[in-house]
Amino acid sequence: xxxxxxxxxxxxxxxxxxxxxxxxRVLASGLAAAGTLGLGSLLxxxxxxxxxxxxxxxxxxxxxxxxxxxATPTETPRQAAGRIVVGRTGDADSLDPHHTIASISWQxxxxxxxxxxxxxxxxxxxxxLAKEWEISDDGLEYTFSxxxxxxxxDGTEFNADAVKFTFDRILDPQTxxxxxxxxxxxxxxxxxxxxxxxxxxxxxxxxxxxNLCVGYFGIVSPAAVQKYGDEFxxxxxxxxxxxFKEWRTGEEIVLERKPDYxxxxxxxxxxxxxLVSQLVFxxxxxxxxxxxxxxxGEINVLAVPPRAVAAFERNPNVQLFRVEQSIGISFLEFHxxxxxxxxxxxxxxxxxxxxxxQAVAYGVNADEIIATVLEGLAVRNYGPLPTGVACYDPAIExxxxxxxxxxxxxxxxxxxxxxxxxxxxxRKDGQPLQVTLWTWSATTQEKVAQVIxxxxxxxxxxVKLETMEPGSLLARLGTADDTSHxxxxxxxxxxxxxxxxxTQTRAGIGLYRPEExxxxxxxxxxxxxxxxxxxxxxxxxxxxxxxxxxxxxxSPVSAVGARKEVKGFKIGPQGIYVYEDATIES
Amino acid sequence: MLQYLLxxxxxxxxxxxxxxxxxxxxxxxxxxDPVDIMFANQPRPTPEQRAALRxxxxxDLPIHHQYLQFLGRALQGDLGRSFRTKQPVTSEIVARLPxxxxxxxxxxxxxxxxxxxxxxxxxxxxxxWIDAATMAIAILGVSLPGFWLGLMLILLFAVQFGWFPVxxxxxxxxxxxxxxxxxxxxxxxxxxxTRSSLLEELxxxxxxxxxxxxxxxxxxxxxxxxxxxxxPVVTIVGLQLGQLLSGAFIIEAxxxxxxxxxxxxxxxxxxxxPLIQGIVLFVAVIYVVVNLVVDLLYCLIDPRVSYA
Numbered sequence: 001x002x003x004x005x006x007x008x009x010x011x012x013x014x015x016x017x018x019x020x021x022x023x024x025r026v027l028a029s030g031l032a033a034a035g036t037l038g039l040g041s042l043l044x045x046x047x048x049x050x051x052x053x054x055x056x057x058x059x060x061x062x063x064x065x066x067x068x069x070x071a072t073p074t075e076t077p078r079q080a081a082g083r084i085v086v087g088r089t090g091d092a093d094s095l096d097p098h099h100t101i102a103s104i105s106w107q108x109x110x111x112x113x114x115x116x117x118x119x120x121x122x123x124x125x126x127x128x129l130a131k132e133w134e135i136s137d138d139g140l141e142y143t144f145s146x147x148x149x150x151x152x153x154d155g156t157e158f159n160a161d162a163v164k165f166t167f168d169r170i171l172d173p174q175t176x177x178x179x180x181x182x183x184x185x186x187x188x189x190x191x192x193x194x195x196x197x198x199x200x201x202x203x204x205x206x207x208x209x210x211n212l213c214v215g216y217f218g219i220v221s222p223a224a225v226q227k228y229g230d231e232f233x234x235x236x237x238x239x240x241x242x243x244f245k246e247w248r249t250g251e252e253i254v255l256e257r258k259p260d261y262x263x264x265x266x267x268x269x270x271x272x273x274x275l276v277s278q279l280v281f282x283x284x285x286x287x288x289x290x291x292x293x294x295x296x297g298e299i300n301v302l303a304v305p306p307r308a309v310a311a312f313e314r315n316p317n318v319q320l321f322r323v324e325q326s327i328g329i330s331f332l333e334f335h336x337x338x339x340x341x342x343x344x345x346x347x348x349x350x351x352x353x354x355x356x357x358q359a360v361a362y363g364v365n366a367d368e369i370i371a372t373v374l375e376g377l378a379v380r381n382y383g384p385l386p387t388g389v390a391c392y393d394p395a396i397e398x399x400x401x402x403x404x405x406x407x408x409x410x411x412x413x414x415x416x417x418x419x420x421x422x423x424x425x426x427r428k429d430g431q432p433l434q435v436t437l438w439t440w441s442a443t444t445q446e447k448v449a450q451v452i453x454x455x456x457x458x459x460x461x462x463v464k465l466e467t468m469e470p471g472s473l474l475a476r477l478g479t480a481d482d483t484s485h486x487x488x489x490x491x492x493x494x495x496x497x498x499x500x501x502x503t504q505t506r507a508g509i510g511l512y513r514p515e516e517x518x519x520x521x522x523x524x525x526x527x528x529x530x531x532x533x534x535x536x537x538x539x540x541x542x543x544x545x546x547x548x549x550x551x552x553x554x555s556p557v558s559a560v561g562a563r564k565e566v567k568g569f570k571i572g573p574q575g576i577y578v579y580e581d582a583t584i585e586s
Numbered sequence: 587m588l589q590y591l592l593x594x595x596x597x598x599x600x601x602x603x604x605x606x607x608x609x610x611x612x613x614x615x616x617x618x619d620p621v622d623i624m625f626a627n628q629p630r631p632t633p634e635q636r637a638a639l640r641x642x643x644x645x646d647l648p649i650h651h652q653y654l655q656f657l658g659r660a661l662q663g664d665l666g667r668s669f670r671t672k673q674p675v676t677s678e679i680v681a682r683l684p685x686x687x688x689x690x691x692x693x694x695x696x697x698x699x700x701x702x703x704x705x706x707x708x709x710x711x712x713x714x715w716i717d718a719a720t721m722a723i724a725i726l727g728v729s730l731p732g733f734w735l736g737l738m739l740i741l742l743f744a745v746q747f748g749w750f751p752v753x754x755x756x757x758x759x760x761x762x763x764x765x766x767x768x769x770x771x772x773x774x775x776x777x778x779x780t781r782s783s784l785l786e787e788l789x790x791x792x793x794x795x796x797x798x799x800x801x802x803x804x805x806x807x808x809x810x811x812x813x814x815x816x817x818p819v820v821t822i823v824g825l826q827l828g829q830l831l832s833g834a835f836i837i838e839a840x841x842x843x844x845x846x847x848x849x850x851x852x853x854x855x856x857x858x859x860p861l862i863q864g865i866v867l868f869v870a871v872i873y874v875v876v877n878l879v880v881d882l883l884y885c886l887i888d889p890r891v892s893y894a
Contacts, residue, residue: 250844284842
């Protein structure tokens with residue numbers, strides 16, 4: 001983190017910065033992770049899940065704690081006592097899930113609200129507030145039976161009206177809910193019975209349920225929304241395991257356990273109320289201070305800055321969790337111009353020659369970067385789908401590019417880029433093979449870019465490095481007068497639909513829209529059967545790799561530390577922090 | 587006096603005006619469209635959404651127009667709303683103000699205590715090893731980076747000894763380490779000022795007279811020389827108040843102390859332009875006001891000074 005910090009001043013890990021999801025592209029998480037953390041925060045938002053915030057992208061079901069003890073469920077629920085204090089960089093902007101998309105806020109409110117459905121440990125969808133659901137054959141109607149006997153923190157009953165209220169609120173343009181964009185296919189929500197709700201889609205949209213798993217679709221108490229109005233974001237009321245107690249702006253947010261909570265997440269062993277009395281989110285912007293506060297026990301859960309991972313590993317008082325499955329992907333993308341009419345050759349020279357793009361893919365040694373710069377905090381990924389997202393398939397490796405500098409050199413020769421005697425830069429028609437690599441300023445990110453620069457220079461490129469503020473990078477990408485470049489980028493999402501989404505932005509891979517690829521990813525968004533969807537996505541990825549439209553590098557891995565007195569803390573699906581099995585040992 | 591006051595007021599207003607202009611332009615020079623940055627939060631804005639937001643923010647107006655609008659509202663205490671929290675900037679600042687005031691007062695006390703004390707000690711033992719040691723420490727105080735000193739104090743007194751908490755602002759104990767850090771940084775310059783000013787006073791005739799009366803040296807210094815010696819020190823204290831405010835940006839971030847400095851750091855991280863703008867303007871106003879007040883206080887402390 002620090003790393004980023006510098007640029008963005010630390011935001012990373014947890015933090016806050018919220019910037020953009022919109023472009024999820026950037027930053028997405030991915031970055032985050034791997035050290036790339038920089039923007040991590042920003043992106044995190046997108047991910048639905050990760051709690052860690054940015055960094056944590058992870059995805060997997062229950063990551064393995066380094067210390068085995070951590071995973072042990074508590075056998076005898078004792079009197080709830082103690083506090084879990086999570087250290088992070090930054091403060092939430094709003095705890096109204098329909099008014100923000102900042103990961104730093106999501107990290108808190110995802111504990112206050114329950115969604116209708118959620119991912120289980122195997123990335124299948126399970127019911128939380130919804131007991132079960134039925135999808136009509138045409139994929140247009142989703143009918144949910146809701147659980148009864150659940151109340152909001154303010155005593156309001158949870159029922160079909162509350163669900164309708166929530167979704168109407170999200171779709172109401174007045175609300176301006178950022179997350180509305182993820183369910184644009186939702187046409188209407190109607191109450192069928194006191195505990196039955198029907199959602200009607202405008203068109204079949206397979207990612208619908210998966211998107212609903214994200215915390216931004218948490219069900220809010222209608223009574224509280226009416227009572228607090230614009231101040232609801234400061235007085236959040238949901239049905240989740242933790243209810244809001246106090247928010248000292250800039251300092252901490254305190255939640256306390258909901259005593260009558262029933263937990264329906266299959267990955268949580270404790271089916272009742274949380275075992276700890278309070279859950280606190282502390283804003284500590286400085287990484288060193290975070291570590292010091294962790295040492296003294298002022299905070300007891302922390303997304304570990306990559307540079308500190310080794311030290312945490314050696315510390316017997318710390319349980320270190322690695323979130324191996326991630327919802328982020330880091331990759332290199334090439335400058336493209338928007339397709340004109342028929343999709344044609346739109347890569348900017350010299351990348352308009354596929355052999356040059358392939359040379360980049362063969363010329364970058366991602367494993368070396370992971371081992372050195374990223375200190376092992378990333379998983380090599382040969383395809384564009386992150387490791388923690390449904391439909392991720394390691395078999396994509398056989399269609400990916402493995403480090404092979406000879407092959408890269410040979411491809412460049414074939415493309416006419418010849419190494420003049422006594423020269424280290426290839427030339428063609430008198431022009432040197434000069435390319436510019438863009439990335440945003442953050443220590444780790446810049447280091448990664450430098451290593452890539454060096455690796456490519458060894459096969460005859462002359463790579464110039466240009467780093468800039470994340471804001472300017474985003475602003476410059478996709479503008480018409482940009483100089484030719486390629487860039488180190490990251491994306492994060494919780495649903496394989498990202499293979500469609502990431503080709504719909506205004507720059508780089510966002511402009512990759514050949515018909516055969518688009519047909520597959522659009523079709524995949526209409527097929528309800530997950531297996532069939534995955535097959536379609538796999539085919540789509542093969543095409544993207546065949547075209548060397550981007551160079552997938554790795555999925556970032558985050559590390560989370562818990563002090564040894566925190567027993568039972570664990571990492572859930574897609575990197576979410578699970579506090580409900582945790583106890584504090586005095 | 588009145589004329590002087592008027593003159594100072596006019597120049598203060600000019601300074602603040604200049605600051606607004608500077609801040610306003612600088613924020614807009616930062617690369618990246620603010621709308622893009624705000625939409626960071628909203629996946630896929632439509633062109634209509636963007637246009638609506640631009641209108642709402644007044645970004646569709648010519649820049650001089652925007653500036654006048656900003657100025658007009660600022661005069662009415664309306665600094666706009668934070669991009670992130672959507673709360674009025676003024677209320678965000680006011681909410682954090684008490685913490686920063688507490689920290690400033692506490693660190694100023696530490697600075698005066700250490701600084702003036704050390705300065706007196708050095709002057710009293712001029713030329714001795716005490717003088718040399720005190721002044722060496724003072725130089726160190728001036729030159730230490732604040733975040734480093736803060737971290738060292740954390741490691742020692744929080745992690746090692748466990749006497750004080752690392753972060754936060756819940757109790758007075760949370761105030762100690764940040765106040766000492768800031769205070770020590772400021773005390774160096776006060777110590778040097780006090781020493782040289784006191785030495786100068788001690789060379790005056792009235793001091794010789796006092797000594798000749800048989801007063802003890804401690805009484806000579808404390809009752810006679812010090813009062814006069816402190817006049818320039820007061821000016822420095824006033825100026826340091828501004829320093830303390832800016833030092834607070836870093837120190838508050840190090841100690842996760844929720845004051846205006848931390849607010850600023852978080853605002854910068856989030857590219858929250860209205861908030862950054864508001865904080866800078868606010869700090870500038872404080873700075874100008876404090877300087878004015880210090881100058882006016884001058885005539886209270888030293889009847890010889892008159893602005894008539």
